[in-house]
Amino acid sequence: MPEAVVDLEIQLLLEALYQRYHYDFRHYARASIKRRLVQARDQLGYATISAMQDRVLHDASMLPRLLDYLTVQVSEMFRDPTYFRALREKVLPHLKTYPSLKVWIAGSSTGEEVYSLAILFKEEGLYDRTLFYATDINPEALAAAEAGVYALDRIRKFTENHQKSGGRSSLSDYYTAAYGRAVFDKSLRERVVFSDHSLVTDAVFAEMHLISCRNVMIYFDRPLQDRAIGLFRDSLARKGFLGLGSKESLRFSAHAGGFSDFVPGEKIYQRREP
Amino acid sequence: MSGASPQSPAQAIVIGASAGAVQALLAILPALPASFPLPVLVVVHVPPDRDNVMVPLLQTKCRLIVKEAEDKEPVVGGTIYFAPSDYHLLVEADGSLSLSTDEPVNYSRPSIDVLFESAADAFGEGLVGAILTGANHDGAAGLKALAEAGGVAIVEDPAAAHSQAMPLSALEACPTAAVMTLDAIASYLSSLGTAR
């Protein structure tokens, strides 16, 4: 089948998803979306992407299956330990001066980043005064995040990362192992609100002191990245902090002037006042 | 089609290498002339926790700009881009680059297949791709896609390669690819973009 036809089918499917279900992937970086939709077509056994579109338009139960391809659920606890170390050493000392705090983990996926931050805040004595918002567009990922259960064979890497991030406690203090799974402690999510929120179609919902949005915007095209960054700027309190993934930056953004480089190598920015 | 003679002027080069990559790339990239007009996109398998040592090394040896690819940057001729470790590198239809943390492909992130397939989509007949030494099978599907899109497919001569598994599986998937030694690849690529 000519590539041009596949590209057209993808365009139409994304339009259909938007109009029918209000999921807007139209301005996601197309090359990766294409790879994953072609994979969905082949693995779910459809002859064409148009056939997949026909199905999802008429059968809402197909939507979650497609969302699993359209969103990428790859995460890790304390992913890029130096980022968490920089939060611990450079950002949290500033946050300690506030009596109450709000932290937003945008694109929280299956929760690894949420538990990492919760543990970090506990270790630094800030957990009890903090309210965490964990948001994502994938309902299954949100449910997994709220459950906080991970395969035991991933714990070794998580533990290693936690140590490298300057962890003051032992990760094993925070989970119980049973039947090949690590179940993370309820106390870590006592102060976490999990909710559906899209950086593409939704608005500001609270004033934040720290926003961590990692490895989400690389899936967006430039204009969409700008929208998300504008949303973050509008959501941040005076001198609030924004942390991005290690290969994401504000360098090319229209909002670059709205932030200063707080920890340069770690993609941690601070809202700059006009 | 494949065979080392492009139907239309080349627009970009993609290269994939794994075990033995350093020596192989040192035989090719420093040979490219300062006036080389095309962008070169490279995926090398390196352990995820290791910073890309390839970039600083090749910066000292090459006449072209060598850098780690950044998300959404436009590709520019005369520049050699390396996929950062632990991220896939993709080419968008408008010729800009994207990074992604999608699952590993062929146990690899970055994956050669991911780069080659997206580049084949973006550049079509204007793409020249080479699979070099390596001990796995990444790149085979990508080279096939490249050839099917009308690009020029090249495989390092397995008999001379440090590790032959990757060139062999690329040849199996794409039998029409031109088989060349590293020196031949270097001089062929150097000739691209100069008046023919």
Ligand SMILES: C[S@@+](CC[C@H](N)C(=O)[O-])C[C@H]1O[C@@H](n2cnc3c(N)ncnc32)[C@H](O)[C@@H]1O
């Ligand atoms: C690769 S994961 C990143 C997980 C985690 N932040 C990390 O860095 O380990 C990307 C997440 O972004 C979510 N996502 C994609 N589009 C989104 C949007 N428009 N708004 C909010 N989240 C989105 C996906 O569902 C997925 O869970």
